[in-house]
Amino acid sequence: MSGFISRLERLATVDSTQRVVRERLEASEPEVVVVVADVQTAGRGRLGRSWQSPSGAALLVSVGLRPIWLGPRHAWRLPATVALAMLDAAEEVAGLREGELWLKWPNDLVATDREGRLLKLAGVLGETLPGPGGRLAGACIGIGVDVDWAATDFPPHLAASMTSLREVSAGRPVDREQLLQAWLDRLEPRYEALREGRFDAADWSRRQVTTGREVEVEAGGSLVCGLAEGVDPESGALLVRAEGDGSIVAVGSGDVTRCRLAPAGPSPRHPAAGSRPGDERGRAGGL
Numbered sequence: 001m002s003g004f005i006s007r008l009e010r011l012a013t014v015d016s017t018q019r020v021v022r023e024r025l026e027a028s029e030p031e032v033v034v035v036v037a038d039v040q041t042a043g044r045g046r047l048g049r050s051w052q053s054p055s056g057a058a059l060l061v062s063v064g065l066r067p068i069w070l071g072p073r074h075a076w077r078l079p080a081t082v083a084l085a086m087l088d089a090a091e092e093v094a095g096l097r098e099g100e101l102w103l104k105w106p107n108d109l110v111a112t113d114r115e116g117r118l119l120k121l122a123g124v125l126g127e128t129l130p131g132p133g134g135r136l137a138g139a140c141i142g143i144g145v146d147v148d149w150a151a152t153d154f155p156p157h158l159a160a161s162m163t164s165l166r167e168v169s170a171g172r173p174v175d176r177e178q179l180l181q182a183w184l185d186r187l188e189p190r191y192e193a194l195r196e197g198r199f200d201a202a203d204w205s206r207r208q209v210t211t212g213r214e215v216e217v218e219a220g221g222s223l224v225c226g227l228a229e230g231v232d233p234e235s236g237a238l239l240v241r242a243e244g245d246g247s248i249v250a251v252g253s254g255d256v257t258r259c260r261l262a263p264a265g266p267s268p269r270h271p272a273a274g275s276r277p278g279d280e281r282g283r284a285g286g287l
């Protein structure tokens, strides 16, 4: 175990790794606390949703951090950092080409199927512990990665929108332990950079599959529809050019429920968009 991690707990079954990590932080455990489970009985997703995975088929892990040096307005960079580290780790461990996996704003990991639809591979949940003077006392960032599910094992209501590393790597077995280690190896330098005030906004922005696409975003009870022009490196918001008046709407938190190539073609701000997948409906994740 590297000096980056103060405690790594492996649990067979737990309600939620998020709950355990929060308890460790509340008990004054120093960072970085890592909790991994084979099974969660009450896994939590973003926006109050649940998170389900069959036994032993997913990497279910939470990290407990003490980013007291991070301004609360940049707390969104923690789940983004976790997602970027996993994107790189997953591509390597599953033998995928760099850039084969994408982020769907804010931090879902997605791949594409043969028809070009976006399929969710992993979701990230960020929760913070408030400290004195409005600072962050701690953060619990959890990620669930579908590693070894066969398409036929997905619950029917998720089968059309989810995938696993095994599916995207054409059946190649992917080892959860290797993925965990590869992710921690990548998380350490990214987290240390964040501590020094450096967030790789360019990477986070470049890997957003939403950029240059027509999106529908459910945000705070209303629906924002328009062309996703990019993400704001300061606030982490999704920038959508609204249908109708053409104004730019900055969506701070929400759920991209539809994402398809813009009719006018690739966005000049995101040249790769023209070669990217076509149409998708699904779930999203983030702080």
Ligand code: BTN
Residues within 6 Å of the ligand: 015, 016, 017, 018, 040, 042, 043, 044, 045, 046, 047, 049, 051, 059, 060, 061, 062, 108, 122, 123, 124, 125, 142, 143, 144, 145, 284, 285, 286
């Ligand atoms: C989402 O996409 O809605 C976020 C899903 C986050 C799931 C992970 S699994 C490990 C950690 N423990 C939880 O209860 N949730 C996160």
